Amino acid sequence: MFTGIIEEIGTMRRMTRQGQAMVLTIGCKKILEDVHLGDSISVNGVCLTVVQYDESSITVDVMPETFRRTTLERLHIGDAVNLERAMLAGGRFGGHIVQGHVDSTGIITSRTPEANAVVFQVEPADPGILKYMIPHGSITIDGISLTLVQVTKQHATVSIIPHTLAQTVLQHKKPGDEVNLEADVLGKYIEKLLLSREGESGGASGKQGSLTEAFLAENGFI
Incomplete structure (x- = not known):
């Protein structure tokens, strides 16, 4: 289980693919502080298992079901990804309950500055997940715990503060980009x-x- 509070931005170093199976190697630093084989790591909101690591990277497997349901197959070498370790039982619960099980991908349809914030509107590929969303409830976008501002029959809207924007891959996202979505469990x-x-x-x-x-x-x- 995760909280949706991103710990660091990693960098895609290597990607190998065989059919709908993938192996990803991600450059990182903070995640390595107490990493073990078999640990769960959220990569852009997708729960993946560490199968190998060294002093500067982790390697994770992507199975076909994950390949089909997430944006991971669209990543490229050098892309930034959000990383979070599984929640410690004695840690602060800063976000909300995040499983790392993506319900649907989504397309960013607008990015609008508003005072010190940036408002993102997202259209899910599967509009059925919108029924689990309520204004001021929680949603996970690329692994980030965010508060919903507005929900319609087609879109979900969130408002991002400067700190969250600077500390996550949302800083690079623009209209037309695809993201992973997980509704509140x-x-x-x-x-x-x-x-x-x-x-x-x-x-x-x-x-x-x-x-x-x-x-x-x-x-x-x-």
């Missing part, structure tokens, strides 16, 4: 539990999937 679990409960009781139609306002009211959720 709490919303997904709540939906799963509600749908399971509805299915057990037969629901209005006797099928799962018909989550309605009447059902929520009947079961004390609203």
